[in-house]
Amino acid sequence: MAVIASLSEQRQLRSEFAELAERFFEENYPQKEFRPGKDPVPASGKVLDVEDLKNLIDASLDLWLTAGRYTNQFERRFARFIGSRSSLLVNSGSSANLLALSTLTSPTLEDRALKAGDEVITVAAGFPTTINPIIQNGLVPVFVDVQVPYYNIEPKLLEQAYSPKTKAVMIAHTLGNPFQADVIRNFCNAHNLWLIEDACDAIGASYAGQSIGTIGDISTASFYPAHHMTMGEGGAVMINTQGLHKIATSFRDWGRDCWCDPGKDDTCRNRFGWQLGDLPEGYDHKYTYSHVGYNLKATDMQAAIGVSQIEKLPRFIEARRQNHAYLLELLLDTQDHLILPQSTPGSIPSPFGFAIGIQPDSSIKRDDLVRFLESRKIGTRLLFGGNILKQPGYQNIRHRVASELTNTDFVMNNVFWVGIWPGLREEHLEFISSSIHEFLSKGRNAS
Numbered sequence: 267m268a269v270i271a272s273l274s275e276q277r278q279l280r281s282e283f284a285e286l287a288e289r290f291f292e293e294n295y296p297q298k299e300f301r302p303g304k305d306p307v308p309a310s311g312k313v314l315d316v317e318d319l320k321n322l323i324d325a326s327l328d329l330w331l332t333a334g335r336y337t338n339q340f341e342r343r344f345a346r347f348i349g350s351r352s353s354l355l356v357n358s359g360s361s362a363n364l365l366a367l368s369t370l371t372s373p374t375l376e377d378r379a380l381k382a383g384d385e386v387i388t389v390a391a392g393f394p395t396t397i398n399p400i401i402q403n404g405l406v407p408v409f410v411d412v413q414v415p416y417y418n419i420e421p422k423l424l425e426q427a428y429s430p431k432t433k434a435v436m437i438a439h440t441l442g443n444p445f446q447a448d449v450i451r452n453f454c455n456a457h458n459l460w461l462i463e464d465a466c467d468a469i470g471a472s473y474a475g476q477s478i479g480t481i482g483d484i485s486t487a488s489f490y491p492a493h494h495m496t497m498g499e500g501g502a503v504m505i506n507t508q509g510l511h512k513i514a515t516s517f518r519d520w521g522r523d524c525w526c527d528p529g530k531d532d533t534c535r536n537r538f539g540w541q542l543g544d545l546p547e548g549y550d551h552k553y554t555y556s557h558v559g560y561n562l563k564a565t566d567m568q569a570a571i572g573v574s575q576i577e578k579l580p581r582f583i584e585a586r587r588q589n590h591a592y593l594l595e596l597l598l599d600t601q602d603h604l605i606l607p608q609s610t611p612g613s614i615p616s617p618f619g620f621a622i623g624i625q626p627d628s629s630i631k632r633d634d635l636v637r638f639l640e641s642r643k644i645g646t647r648l649l650f651g652g653n654i655l656k657q658p659g660y661q662n663i664r665h666r667v668a669s670e671l672t673n674t675d676f677v678m679n680n681v682f683w684v685g686i687w688p689g690l691r692e693e694h695l696e697f698i699s700s701s702i703h704e705f706l707s708k709g710r711n712a713s
């Protein structure tokens with residue numbers, strides 16, 4: 267019969283796995299030299315090191331698999347990093363947005379609960395899953411135009427977008443550039459609206475000294491590889507307003523009323539002592555549902571990578587800032603043709619990508635430039651769905667348009683972005699710049 271290893275034997279075996287991980291990582295993931303034009307310059311990517319691999323192995327050796335010790339650690343550390351009251355780990359940034367908005371539909375919020383038919387102000391130049399939870403919850407998105415070259419909501423249009431049905435604002439800090447948080451927050455306070463802050467692209471940014479992710483009542487992060495730190499797949503909801511943590515936990519964990527961690531029973535010490543809804547007295551609290559919820563949890567392996575990634579997050583953010591500043595400097599002389607990105611006044615962005623617009627009176631075409639860069643293996647991305655209302659999946663959604671979407675259409679037709687993520691070095695950025703310069707000097711026939 268197999269004998270279970272003692273704790274010290276287990277520790278020894280774990281450290282042997284860690285040593286092997288070091289060897290494996292060193293031999294299989296060396297830093298490669300960059301060959302311009304031959305090697306890709308991706309628009310985004312992940313930066314992993316041996317500590318991430320070691321944590322991943324350590325978590326998998328537990329064979330716990332569901333949310334566990336690493337999840338608890340990560341949720342505490344991430345909330346501390348952001349400065350939020352708490353954070354909840356979920357399986358993607360999209361799930362985080364769904365959870366954030368669904369939380370605000372809880373009947374326990376009484377007259378502040380979002381109800382079907384209520385309106386939520388947002389932008390049509392947003393990422394789809396910033397908008398989708400509004401639609402999925404039977405609410406009505408109200409679309410407002412954005413500002414060029416900040417690519418965030420135009421705050422001057424908020425009052426015009428407001429109606430007695432408006433109950434919330436749900437918007438992102440586009441490409442890591444903060445929206446005008448003071449104006450938006452004041453507008454929400456004045457009309458008693460919830461603010462849901464999609465910080466998926468902006469972890470580490472600040473506005474007027476306040477950390478992005480702490481401005482909304484509830485905010486969200488993504489840990490997909492393109493983002494400031496990664497778990498492969500993953501996301502978080504950050505809670506800043508009292509009372510929302512318990513509701514969000516319920517919606518994340520099947521809608522249940524019980525708050526036991528996976529594998530635990532009777533945390534409330536009253537498991538068979540409750541009477542809720544029309545259930546019989548003493549019905550198992552573990553199977554009592556106070557919300558129509560989801561299961562949006564992540565695994566402990568994802569959390570384990572999060573725990574090692576968060577250590578590097580300040581370094582990643584700094585590298586993004588430096589890369590963004592360097593590319594901006596390299597492209598300063600292109601402004602006859604190109605609209606370069608600008609930080610929202612009063613903010614310190616945490617850049618996600620480098621936005622480039624085509625000047626309205628330039629003869630060059632965005633799509634020609636994009637194709638030229640792609641032909642040189644320089645990755646490009648459009649600003650998400652452009653005008654989401656023009657997307658095939660959104661033709662029949664219930665919505666209201668609060669202003670002309672002129673700049674939104676401009677974004678759809680004339681804007682794209684390239685990478686500045688920490689895996690790119692000066693040589694990559696110089697190649698992006700020299701390629702753009704070459705295209706501009708030859709005009710549209712450069713390809």
Ligand SMILES: Cc1ncc(COP(=O)(O)O)c(C=O)c1O
Binds near residue numbers: 490
């Ligand atoms: C602003 C914004 N919100 C939400 C998401 C969704 O995150 P995820 O890919 O983790 O679902 C993204 C994805 O890039 C995003 O850019």
